[in-house]
Amino acid sequence: MDNILLQMKNVNKQFPGVYVLKDVNFELEKGEVHALLGENGAGKSTLMKVLGGIYSIDKGEIYIDGQRVEVKSVKDAQDLGISIIHQELVLVPYMTVAENIYLGRELVGASGLVDKKAMIREAQKLLDSFELKIKASSLVVGLTVAQQQMVEIIKAISFNAKILVMDEPTSSLTDKEVEFLFSTIVSLKRKGVGIVYISHRMSELSQISDRITVMRDGEYIGTKVTKSTTKDELISMMVGRELTNYYTRTYNEPGETILEVKNLTREGILKDVSFKIKKGEILGMAGLMGAGRSEVMRAIFGLDPIDSGEIFIEGKKVDIKDPNDAMRYGIALVPENRKEEGLFLIQSVKFNATLKVLDKFMKFIKVDKKVENDIVNKYVKEMSIKTPSTEQLVGNLSGGNQQKVVIARWLATNPKVLILDEPTRGVDVAAKAEIYLIMNELVNSGVSIIMISSELPEIINMSDRVLVMCNGSISGNLVRGELTQEKIMHYATGGM
Secondary structure, X not given: OOOEEEEEEEEEEEEOOEEEEEXXXXXXXXXXXXXXXXXXXXXXXXXXXXXXXXXXXXXXXXXXXXXXXXXXXXXXXXXXXXXXXXXXXXXXXXXXXXXXXXXXXXXXXXXXXXXXXXXXXXXXXXXXXXXXOOOOOOEHHHOOHHHHHHHHHHHHHHOOOOEEEEEOOOXXXXXXXXHHHHHHHHHHHHOOOEEEEEOOOHHHHHHHOOEEEEEEOOEEEEEEEHHHOOHHXXXXXXXXXXXXXXXXXXXXXXXXXXXXXXXXXXXXXXXXXXXXXXXXXXXXXXXXXXXXXXXXXXXXXXXXXOOEEEEEEOOEEEOOOOHHXXXXXXXXXXXXXXXXXXXXXXXXXXXXXXXXXXXXXXXXXXXXXXXXXXXXXXXXXXXXXXOXXXXXXXXXXXXHHHHHHHHHHHHOOOOOEEXXXXXXXXXXXXXXXXXXXHHHHHHHOOOEEEEEOOOHHHHHHHOOEEEXXXXXXXXXXXXXXXXXXXXXXXXXXXXX
């Protein structure tokens, strides 16, 4: 019992009309990485927000080092040594690293003024203690996402945190940056810090976690020692059943060419990008971060300008100057960052799902409510969107259900070509399986899908063909029978 750092017993939390936590138990030991696993909406983040003082607890008990504590605010949590690093980083970009670390508790000199030199000096000591090659005097805006992640960790440690919560910490990191993060986590473990690690990437959990607790529908399901469990066992605990068909594809003979791109070029970003996609085909787009995958799609959709190149829809050359042009030609784009580019979080499911088809139920200022409701109800049902009602704010849905709302919005436009940029990022395994099923049904109905993904198993199992990009150009074109992770990485790193 001396090694137990945190205990949460029979924790309950209710929002209006929804029970989000029901008698949940969780335990964390000193120097342990304890993973929290579950579908989107399982209650993982809510449980941690209760621990962090963001949400009040309705019923239950929290113990730290064996002492019962009350966590009524973020300040209470910090005073108790609890820090949360949220999935969306909250650093101030045009302030220095040191200013961010000491934000709200600035070091003050004898004169009563903020002592910036002392803050830089002390912040640099913290950075150096983790062998981070970051200058405390640097502006945060100039750091990579991985470096910003490290600054968040240092900020948490500067509060003398003994409990550190990491929510999807690797969602925007490259493999090399993930390795660096993991080495930092190992250093924290040696210092006795207990880490709660929330992630949907199950391959990571076997690398970094000691134990895994599974939640489902706001309830505690069970805890497993990582080295003594399997992926299949954890998935079964998460979804309450075995996922026999994780990737769903029925391969049909593709039809005629729907979209053709010739020599698309944008100086310094894209160079002579050419490809075709046929009716009822999934074309995968692979490559390392910064290879130009998203930039090609943004150009096709009219979001970014091009210097030269041609786009053909069903054999006819088209001029796409903006997204409205793209939509008119039957192209739809589900963006990589759903929260910043895809959703209005303070608007309802209905508003978000029907935003691109207002002309179907609005004439001047008159709204045909029946048609509007028919559209949204159709896609809520077809996409299996879990929501109390279509009037629910999208920001209150889980990540997986938010992603389904974005896809539903574009499906309502009846696209010929659907571009999906990282369609399952931050989405749990059950929601991923549902999205794969939807993709398969769409291509069977004749829709063509271009899927950008950084997850190679997803690319390999869902694509008919795969284009690999490197430095703004297409470096490889692989058909289904040729697809291996080794071949894709060969072309992604510049091999010919």
